[in-house]
Amino acid sequence: MKRxxxxxxxxxxxxxxxxxxxxxxxxxxxxxxxxxxxxRFCAVGDLEAKFIxxxxxxxxxxxxxxxxxxxxxxxxxxSSHGLALMHEMLHWAAGGRLPxxxxxxxxxxxxxxxxxxxxxxxxxxxxxGWIQLYCEDNQEVLDTIIQAFxxxxxVSLPVMVVLDAFFLSHTSEIVDIPPQEEVDxxxxxxxxxxxxxxxxxxxxxxxxxxxxxxxxxxxMQRAMEDSVxxxxxxxxxxxxxxxxxxxxxxxxxxxxxxxxxxxxxTVTSTSRVVIDRLREEGVKVGxxxxxxxxxxxxxxIKRVLKGIGKVGVIDRNISFGHGGIFAQEIRSAFCNEDERxxxxxxxxxxxxxxxxxxAIEDAIxxxxxxxxPMEEIYWIGLKR
Amino acid sequence: xxxxxxxxxxxxxxxxxxxxxxxxxxxxxxxxxxRPKYEDKTPPCNAACPAGVDIAGFIGLVAEGRYEEAWHLxxxxxxxxxxxxxxxxxxxxxxxxxxxxxxxxxxxALERFVADRALALEPKPPxxxxxxxxxxxxxxxxxxxxxxxxxxKMGYPVTVFEELQQSGGIxxxxxxxxxxxxxxxxxxxxxxxxxxxxxxxxxxxxxELTFEDLKDYGAIYLATGAHVSRTLNIPGEDLDGVxxxxxxxxxxxxxxxxxxxGRVAVIxxxxxxxxxxxxxxxxxxxxxxxxxxSRNEMPAFDEEISEALEEGIEIRYLVSPTEIIGHEGRVxxxxxxxxxxxxxxxxxxxxxxxxxxxxxxxxxxxxxxxxGEESDLAFLPEDIRxxxxxxxxxxxxxxxxxxxxxxxxIVTLHRTVAHAIGFGKLAAISIDCALxxxxxxxxxxxxxxxxxxxxxxxxxxxxxxRRRAPHVVVYEELNLAYxxxxxxxxxxxxxxxxxxxDFREVIxxxxxxxxxxxxxxxxxxxxxxxxxxxxxxxxDLCVIIDGGVVRYRINYDYCKGCGICIAECPRNxxxxxxxxx
Numbered sequence: 007m008k009r010x011x012x013x014x015x016x017x018x019x020x021x022x023x024x025x026x027x028x029x030x031x032x033x034x035x036x037x038x039x040x041x042x043x044x045x046r047f048c049a050v051g052d053l054e055a056k057f058i059x060x061x062x063x064x065x066x067x068x069x070x071x072x073x074x075x076x077x078x079x080x081x082x083x084x085s086s087h088g089l090a091l092m093h094e095m096l097h098w099a100a101g102g103r104l105p106x107x108x109x110x111x112x113x114x115x116x117x118x119x120x121x122x123x124x125x126x127x128x129x130x131x132x133x134x135g136w137i138q139l140y141c142e143d144n145q146e147v148l149d150t151i152i153q154a155f156x157x158x159x160x161v162s163l164p165v166m167v168v169l170d171a172f173f174l175s176h177t178s179e180i181v182d183i184p185p186q187e188e189v190d191x192x193x194x195x196x197x198x199x200x201x202x203x204x205x206x207x208x209x210x211x212x213x214x215x216x217x218x219x220x221x222x223x224x225x226m227q228r229a230m231e232d233s234v235x236x237x238x239x240x241x242x243x244x245x246x247x248x249x250x251x252x253x254x255x256x257x258x259x260x261x262x263x264x265x266x267x268x269x270x271x272t273v274t275s276t277s278r279v280v281i282d283r284l285r286e287e288g289v290k291v292g293x294x295x296x297x298x299x300x301x302x303x304x305x306x307i308k309r310v311l312k313g314i315g316k317v318g319v320i321d322r323n324i325s326f327g328h329g330g331i332f333a334q335e336i337r338s339a340f341c342n343e344d345e346r347x348x349x350x351x352x353x354x355x356x357x358x359x360x361x362x363x364x365a366i367e368d369a370i371x372x373x374x375x376x377x378x379p380m381e382e383i384y385w386i387g388l389k390r
Numbered sequence: 391x392x393x394x395x396x397x398x399x400x401x402x403x404x405x406x407x408x409x410x411x412x413x414x415x416x417x418x419x420x421x422x423x424x425r426p427k428y429e430d431k432t433p434p435c436n437a438a439c440p441a442g443v444d445i446a447g448f449i450g451l452v453a454e455g456r457y458e459e460a461w462h463l464x465x466x467x468x469x470x471x472x473x474x475x476x477x478x479x480x481x482x483x484x485x486x487x488x489x490x491x492x493x494x495x496x497x498x499a500l501e502r503f504v505a506d507r508a509l510a511l512e513p514k515p516p517x518x519x520x521x522x523x524x525x526x527x528x529x530x531x532x533x534x535x536x537x538x539x540x541x542x543k544m545g546y547p548v549t550v551f552e553e554l555q556q557s558g559g560i561x562x563x564x565x566x567x568x569x570x571x572x573x574x575x576x577x578x579x580x581x582x583x584x585x586x587x588x589x590x591x592x593x594x595x596x597x598e599l600t601f602e603d604l605k606d607y608g609a610i611y612l613a614t615g616a617h618v619s620r621t622l623n624i625p626g627e628d629l630d631g632v633x634x635x636x637x638x639x640x641x642x643x644x645x646x647x648x649x650x651x652g653r654v655a656v657i658x659x660x661x662x663x664x665x666x667x668x669x670x671x672x673x674x675x676x677x678x679x680x681x682x683x684s685r686n687e688m689p690a691f692d693e694e695i696s697e698a699l700e701e702g703i704e705i706r707y708l709v710s711p712t713e714i715i716g717h718e719g720r721v722x723x724x725x726x727x728x729x730x731x732x733x734x735x736x737x738x739x740x741x742x743x744x745x746x747x748x749x750x751x752x753x754x755x756x757x758x759x760x761x762g763e764e765s766d767l768a769f770l771p772e773d774i775r776x777x778x779x780x781x782x783x784x785x786x787x788x789x790x791x792x793x794x795x796x797x798x799x800i801v802t803l804h805r806t807v808a809h810a811i812g813f814g815k816l817a818a819i820s821i822d823c824a825l826x827x828x829x830x831x832x833x834x835x836x837x838x839x840x841x842x843x844x845x846x847x848x849x850x851x852x853x854x855x856r857r858r859a860p861h862v863v864v865y866e867e868l869n870l871a872y873x874x875x876x877x878x879x880x881x882x883x884x885x886x887x888x889x890x891x892d893f894r895e896v897i898x899x900x901x902x903x904x905x906x907x908x909x910x911x912x913x914x915x916x917x918x919x920x921x922x923x924x925x926x927x928x929x930d931l932c933v934i935i936d937g938g939v940v941r942y943r944i945n946y947d948y949c950k951g952c953g954i955c956i957a958e959c960p961r962n963x964x965x966x967x968x969x970x971x
Contacts, residue, residue: 208412210407212421214407
């Protein structure tokens with residue numbers, strides 16, 4: 007069934023189709039309409055879930071950590087400062103190996119006060135042990151929610167599904183809503199090995215001495231590594247069921263490319279237009295959309311970019327004192343390779359500033375016309 | 391629970407820390423590895439009290455204005471609060487933790503306050519099963535009457551045999567009314583008689599009464615005291631005008647003529663010497679005291695010494711008499727030598743050594759010898775073992791004869807009223823154990839108060855009473871943040887000119903206001919007094935106030951073992967214990 011849905015409503019449908027049992031959330035722009043829609047689903051009976059109102063995002067995450075421990079499929083959504091407030095609980099969820107799914111609508115952190123899109127909030131949480139998936143459009147948002155639960159429940163790690171504020175969250179597109187029975191087939195009822203059960207209560211997350219803490223962390227890393235393969239396999243299975251896949255990466259027109267631009271989120275869609283135009287002009291430029299940021303799919307990325315001379319990375323984020331975070335990751339992926347591309351790092355679109363086709367073309371031209379980066383960071387569109 | 395689980399490698403481990411089994415035995419999970427528990431402990435005053443009085447308990451009641459209950463509480467252990475509140479050497483005060491903060495609590499004054507408030511009250515003898523065995527007590531001093539009182543409470547018919555015409559022993563004969571008014575003593579003896587104790591006066595064991603006459607009694611308690619004065623063993627002690635300190639006090643206290651006056655040398659440094667001098671002063675004499683060591687070594691209570699000095703009585707130290715010189719059979723002079731202090735003797739005091747060629751004489755009208763008392767044990771049958779001037783007893787007051795028990799001054803050099811009362815109590819318990827064929831050793835172990843040998847009869851009669859750990863709370867264990875500095879309340883004293891004319895009591899009692907204020911200074915070391923600090927501070931709301939015997943309890947389903955309740959308890963009435971694993 008096709009409907010015109012905003013990204014936030016696509017999230018809500020994805021959650022409903024996933025038969026989530028517990029939702030706990032605290033409203034924050036631009037996430038609010040997700041929670042509104044879900045509470046409406048619960049109120050009218052479209053979704054049989056417990057909706058827990060809480061006083062903060064920290065409590066929202068704490069609530070679903072507890073509900074997930076009981077074996078209930080649990081969900082929350084937040085944004086920006088709300089995610090920052092959750093930070094401590096993100097570690098508990100991941101260290102507790104809970105198959106939670108959370109949507110984060112990318113929004114800049116203050117000050118200055120800013121409600122528009124920026125990847126700074128989710129990337130600040132990159133080391134918490136959450137899988138992070140960045141979406142490009144509303145169909146991908148809905149599909150990724152469903153996939154995220156499968157991934158989470160398979161590898162016992164929580165998954166953060168990320169979408170851009172307003173460009174996706176409040177922008178409506180045609181979205182195909184799959185039938186419930188097909189979703190049920192793809193995402194069956196989950197039976198958890200460890201369940202908080204009042205009939206046989208156990209102590210969870212107790213003291214771990216230096217004798218064992220490291221082993222728990224090792225197992226998390228192994229699960230992270232494993233989830234690259236799991237996500238790919240499940241995406242393929244999803245494709246067989248629903249007729250569409252999204253991949254953990256998506257190379258676009260990279261076949262004979264001399265230079266490849268790396269993007270994530272909605273910048274990807276704009277970039278496709280620019281790439282198409284430049285291809286018509288004979289420029290051998292391709293595009294790599296990175297959907298999976300954590301775990302960072304090193305091998306897959308190296309496979310795509312192998313033999314490419316120059317790579318331009320567009321970052322809608324900045325790690326102060328270093329640079330764009332995706333650019334860092336790409337550089338580090340190649341660091342031990344004999345043959346490695348020149349990596350040009352571009353910072354653009356912070357705090358919701360438009361990343362226009364012209365801006366992307368500027369970045370491509372910088373990459374095209376320089377043998378190697380002349381600056382560590384290229385600030386595109388900065389008013390100097 | 392299960393032993394320690396050891397994982398050889400990550401593959402054996404769960405994905406995240408989780409207990410391997412059911413945690414209903416500890417619902418907070420492994421977070422709590424210690425748990426708080428309410429555990430009253432022993433306050434130092436209580437441990438120090440030879441009579442085992444629940445001092446923190448009665449003071450808490452005074453602070454709440456529950457004076458009658460306080461009186462009953464003291465009397466559970468000690469039938470002489472009015473006496474002890476006046477004449478006890480109060481080791482409770484000396485051991486009071488408040489001493490390290492500002493000033494020790496005036497515990498003796500509070501005990502006296504409680505007794506004085508109770509002058510019009512009747513005791514409430516408990517209704518108990520009457521025991522068929524009879525108990526005989528020989529001697530009606532504090533030890534004999536204490537034993538009689540406790541044995542009567544246990545249901546025994548008790549008869550006390552007293553040699554003199556009046557009961558009370560040393561309390562009546564040896565302590566002047568300016569320290570212990572007779573009406574106070576009479577009231578407390580009457581209260582003991584109210585328990586059914588029969589006191590037969592004018593009956594001396596060995597003359598009017600024989601051991602054979604006592605064969606119907608299940609047990610005999612010997613508490614005949616020490617009332618034979620030691621002599622100086624110098625020439626002239628047989629002259630007219632030479633008396634013993636006990637003679638002076640006995641005659642003075644009984645209202646008889648004291649055939650001595652004018653300039654009188656009182657020899658000795660104990661309470662008997664001090665009291666003899668002070669009594670003579672009140673009778674119009676001009677006494678002075680000679681003591682062979684210095685003030686530091688004087689065994690008399692400090693308070694007595696300073697009051698005597700206030701009253702103008704001269705004390706000459708480091709002087710020892712060598713001869714009493716008389717004329718026509720009556721004393722006229724005392725010859726002395728000066729002394730200096732040498733090595734420590736067996737009592738830990740430096741012993742006096744005569745200074746050669748220091749002899750001098752003093753003109754005197756009389757000499758009072760008050761250098762100590764001994765027991766007259768000639769009346770005892772041979773099967774009761776004696777060592778020196780003391781009856782041999784074990785730790786349960788048993789003599790070598792199985793139905794005969796002994797205590798007080800005839801068994802110890804701790805010649806205080808409080809020790810005598812403690813012995814009487816010990817004897818009553820020991821007698822009860824003997825007659826009920828209970829193992830007194832085990833019993834005594836279970837009723838200790840602290841670690842110094844004090845015992846509680848309340849605990850003996852009711853295992854649930856005063857359940858306190860034997861640990862004696864020290865100052866460093868208190869949380870002083872909850873106490874304000876406040877000086878001890880003082881009491882009025884009779885003026886020196888007033889004191890010189892009659893035997894009125896020197897020290898007045900507390901007013902009610904002062905008593906309550908003083909009682910409120912009590913730290914209540916180790917004894918919960920419902921301050922509710924634990925309740926207020928518990929971050930997990932798991933202190934439950936129930937109202938039963940133990941008012942507080944902890945909901946261990948929520949207690950995470952943070953220990954804040956223990957830290958914030960001002961008085962160390964909570965303890966920590968390790969969680970089971």
